[in-house]
Amino acid sequence: RVAAPTPFAINLTQCAANTKATTYFEQGGNVDATSGYLKNAAVATPATNVQVQLLNGDNTPIALNGATGAQGSKQITTDATGAGTLNYIAQYVAKGGAAGAGAVSTSVVFTMQYQ
Numbered sequence: 001r002v003a004a005p006t007p008f009a010i011n012l013t014q015c016a017a018n019t020k021a022t023t024y025f026e027q028g029g030n031v032d033a034t035s036g037y038l039k040n041a042a043v044a045t046p047a048t049n050v051q052v053q054l055l056n057g058d059n060t061p062i063a064l065n066g067a068t069g070a071q072g073s074k075q076i077t078t079d080a081t082g083a084g085t086l087n088y089i090a091q092y093v094a095k096g097g098a099a100g101a102g103a104v105s106t107s108v109v110f111t112m113q114y115q
Contacts, residue, residue: 007087010086052092
């Protein structure tokens with residue numbers, strides 16, 4: 001039911017040393033409020049029954065429909081130079097039946113939270 005896991009990262013620079021940081025993914029129009037996955041927003045020949053799931057780099061799921069602090073997005077601490085990397089994975093998920101061929105396009109707005 002899942003396919004094509006694709007890693008991506010958010011790189012932080014010029015933060016204060018030892019700053020705790022996490023990502024909050026905003027619950028905009030592309031977030032399915034029930035599944036917590038991203039909806040397929042492709043216009044031309046969209047794949048059917050396909051959503052996109054976000055996971056932390058260690059493969060733990062992120063619930064995009066969760067409130068601040070309840071999504072499961074991992075926290076990092078920046079190094080002595082103020083740099084850090086938040087690692088993620090995006091993967092296709094069949095939702096609502098067998099996945100059908102076609103285009104997949106989606107997006108999500110995020111906010112960096114610092115302590």
